Amino acid sequence: MALWLWIFSLVIGSLTLENGLFRTPPMGWLAWERFRCNIDCKNDPTNCISSEELFLDMADRLVADGWRELGYVYVNIDDCWMAARRDEQGRVTPDTARFPGGIKALADYMHSRGLKLGIYSDLGDKTCAGYPGTPLNKVELDALTFSEWGIDMVKLDGCHSTAREQYDGYSRMSRALMATGRPIAFSCSWPAYRGGLPPKVDYDLLGSICNMWRNFDDITDSWNSVLKIIDWYSIHQEVLQPIAGPGHWNDPDMLVIGNFGLSLEQARTQMALWAILAAPLLMSNDLRTISMEEREILQNRLIIQINQDRLGIQGRRVLKEQSKIEVFVRPLEWSSYAIVFFNRRVGRPFLYNCTLSRLNIRKAKLYQATDVYAGHLIRGLSTNTVFTIAIDPSGVVMWHLTPYYY
Numbered sequence: 001m002a003l004w005l006w007i008f009s010l011v012i013g014s015l016t017l018e019n020g021l022f023r024t025p026p027m028g029w030l031a032w033e034r035f036r037c038n039i040d041c042k043n044d045p046t047n048c049i050s051s052e053e054l055f056l057d058m059a060d061r062l063v064a065d066g067w068r069e070l071g072y073v074y075v076n077i078d079d080c081w082m083a084a085r086r087d088e089q090g091r092v093t094p095d096t097a098r099f100p101g102g103i104k105a106l107a108d109y110m111h112s113r114g115l116k117l118g119i120y121s122d123l124g125d126k127t128c129a130g131y132p133g134t135p136l137n138k139v140e141l142d143a144l145t146f147s148e149w150g151i152d153m154v155k156l157d158g159c160h161s162t163a164r165e166q167y168d169g170y171s172r173m174s175r176a177l178m179a180t181g182r183p184i185a186f187s188c189s190w191p192a193y194r195g196g197l198p199p200k201v202d203y204d205l206l207g208s209i210c211n212m213w214r215n216f217d218d219i220t221d222s223w224n225s226v227l228k229i230i231d232w233y234s235i236h237q238e239v240l241q242p243i244a245g246p247g248h249w250n251d252p253d254m255l256v257i258g259n260f261g262l263s264l265e266q267a268r269t270q271m272a273l274w275a276i277l278a279a280p281l282l283m284s285n286d287l288r289t290i291s292m293e294e295r296e297i298l299q300n301r302l303i304i305q306i307n308q309d310r311l312g313i314q315g316r317r318v319l320k321e322q323s324k325i326e327v328f329v330r331p332l333e334w335s336s337y338a339i340v341f342f343n344r345r346v347g348r349p350f351l352y353n354c355t356l357s358r359l360n361i362r363k364a365k366l367y368q369a370t371d372v373y374a375g376h377l378i379r380g381l382s383t384n385t386v387f388t389i390a391i392d393p394s395g396v397v398m399w400h401l402t403p404y405y406y
């Protein structure tokens with residue numbers, strides 16, 4: 001785009017985010033949780049953040065192992081990709097030892113394979129890991145640089161910036177990305193730096209400038225961390241549930257399935273609840289070594305269909321039983337629902353009794369459910385039918401419930 005046109009559109013650009021992106025939650029892979037800021041490619045070549053060894057490998061796996069066809073198309077670089085200093089023109093540049101081909105070549109590689117490339121910056125002088133960030137006076141230049149490289153998504157973190165700078169900077173980056181003319185999705189970490197809740201966070205404004213936002217703490221590879229996140233989103237669902245929808249999503253952070261901290265039951269729970277929450281499905285794991293069982297969880301077509309439901313309504317926790325069973329419901333297209341029965345007990349599988357009417361599901365006379373993980377069908381559920389299910393400790397039973405008209 002000509003420079004004058006770009007400056008003109010910056011000036012007249014409105015505050016509404018009309019980029020048409022993320023009508024359903026994005027899916028793909030993100031480096032951070034699994035690979036962190038490991039830049040020691042000399043001693044740890046397979047686990048370091050190097051374009052050749054990591055991002056290209058992940059792209060190849062996404063294509064070869066069926067991920068791309070299921071919708072996992074983003075390959076997202078996180079912190080630590082930059083050179084220690086900006087160049088003479090003030091432009092941010094990659095560390096050339098680790099990204100010898102440059103970021104544009106990486107984006108071209110992704111695009112030629114039907115994938116997309118995401119990148120990371122941070123509003124402030126430095127990123128969270130201490131690399132060059134995007135201070136206010138570099139917002140437009142960085143947006144332009146990213147668009148020239150062919151970037152498809154930008155995550156803008158919030159370390160090293162004040163509340164005032166964040167207030168200005170996130171809107172400004174949103175406008176600058178729009179003004180490049182390239183469709184670039186915008187992931188904002190802003191709420192996570194302001195406690196995640198109103199009045200410190202203005203979710204109306206967020207919805208008009210960002211496609212998704214981190215509201216809460218970083219996920220780590222542990223069951224405690226997953227539980228903490230599930231609880232925070234449940235406790236604050238009155239605030240958080242209504243603000244999500246097509247084009248703008250709450251982000252409870254990455255899927256850590258396939259790493260070291262979750263049992264298979266716990267992995268099924270994370271996947272089920274991220275689908276209920278209409279959350280971005282950005283895996284942070286090693287697709288070169290992931291087990292078949294974990295792959296099956298992440299590639300479950302029905303869960304992906306639920307996550308990607310076009311109504312884009314975030315689900316809620318509707319029951320919190322004394323027995324430590326929690327039930328989550330998400331309304332879906334065609335008068336269907338996703339239901340997750342989550343067992344927080346320890347010990348042995350728990351037999352849980354419930355009815356659809358207790359979950360406020362009463363519209364149709366009869367329903368049938370597909371057990372999303374086990375695959376079998378449960379027929380003849382009227383709203384008052386008492387059903388009994390066995391739920392494993394720290395695990396879930398997930399249903400896809402549809403009205404039955406015959």
Ligand code: GLA
Binds near residue numbers: 032
């Ligand atoms: C913050 C973010 C993380 C990750 C790191 C990188 O902690 O919340 O997701 O991007 O910074 O330094």
